[in-house]
Amino acid sequence: MRGTIFVELIKMAEETFGEDVVDEVLEKADLDNDGAFTTVGNYPCSELVKIVMALSAHSSISPEVLQRKFGHWMxxxxxxxxxxxxxxxxxxxxxxxxxxxxIHVEVAKLYPDAELPVFETKRLAPDHLIMTYSSPRPLVEFCHGMIEACLDLFSQSADIQRMAVPTPANATRFDIRLTA
Structure with missing residues (x-):
């Protein structure tokens, strides 16, 4: 994963919990690089999961809620x-x-080695969109948070239902219906 994701997760955590707490959490997370991330680096998603789990253990906020909050942040x-x-x-x-x-076309031009998730969309009506998210990474909650934040950005609200997709792993179908 691109390092900017890690850098932004740490910024969000510092704003939420404070720098001292984040330093302590990163130290306990048993990270391969001791929590030193750069925006231009590439890191395994497992390191991101370790950070989220460590923040969850420290804060008693579930990993799912933390991922969604991070989606809003991003x-x-x-x-x-x-x-x-x-x-x-x-x-x-x-x-x-x-x-x-x-967006992903442009990202792929800049980072040809990037492993991007796939987002397939189908608009069923002006107020109804199906979005299928597929990724080798377990970040469905992060994606859900980004969808919520996108709705907020455009001052829209919606009912979002999720359905697992049998293959590939970590694929989810979001059924998004705008509400008044």
Missing amino acids: INHFVENFPAFFEGKADSFAMLESVDGE
Whole structure:
């Protein structure tokens, strides 16, 4: 995984829990590199999971809730650092539909070795979108948080239902219906 994900998780944790707590948690997490991450590095997802689990153990906030909060954090990071991806998008569905065909195309150009998740979308009605997320990494809750944050960004609310997809592992179908 790209190092920027790790750097942003640590920034979120420091803002939430404080630098001293994060230092202590990283020390206890038994990380391969002792918690030294750079934005340009590549690191195994297992290290991210270790950090989330250690933060969960320290805070008593479930790993699932932490991943969702991190999804919200990352949308804000992307808006600040990559505003062009959000320009011209009329609503959250247009944004979500652009992930694979636009955003990931650009990411792949910059980082040809990146293992990107796949987002397949199908709009069933103006207020109903199905998004299938497939990834070799166990980050479904993170994805769910990013969907929620995307809806928030466009001042929309929705009922989001999830259904596991039999293959590949970690694939989930999000059934997203806008609400008034």
